[in-house]
Amino acid sequence: MKRFGVSLEDELLLELDRLVERHHFPNRSRAIRHLISRHSVREDWKANRIVSGCLVLVYDHHRPDIQNTLTSIQHRYHHLVLCSQHVHLDHSNCLETIVLKGKATEIRELADMLIAVKGVVHGDLVMSRC
Incomplete structure (x- = not known):
């Protein structure tokens, strides 16, 4: 597991926090992992894998x-x-x-x-x- 810092505009951070709350993620990191995974799946489907x-x-x-x-x-x-x-x-x-x-x-x-x-x-x- 690696840690890194992320800079976000206030509005985007608010949206991330809403996502965390709405989907009951335990924290922002878990929400970001979910979003990255979801994006990767979509890319696999676009690439006809x-x-x-x-x-x-x-x-x-x-x-x-x-x-x-x-x-x-x-x-x-x-x-x-x-x-x-x-x-x-x-x-x-x-x-x-x-x-x-x-x-x-x-x-x-x-x-x-x-x-x-x-x-x-x-x-x-x-x-x-x-």
């Missing part, structure tokens, strides 16, 4: 053939899909989490295709590194 992520979908399972459509798309990208979990939220809605690993552009392509399926109420891709 091998990355990992989790796609969350909420959909109406009463929509005709939606489960078959979602499964069919995932099978076309089977090399990216590590696992998936299907949860019944209520009588009409299901939540599916899909854990992915592969080239960033392919994962984004798969996520966009799944989110665009008619009947998907919400979809979000959480990006991470391997």
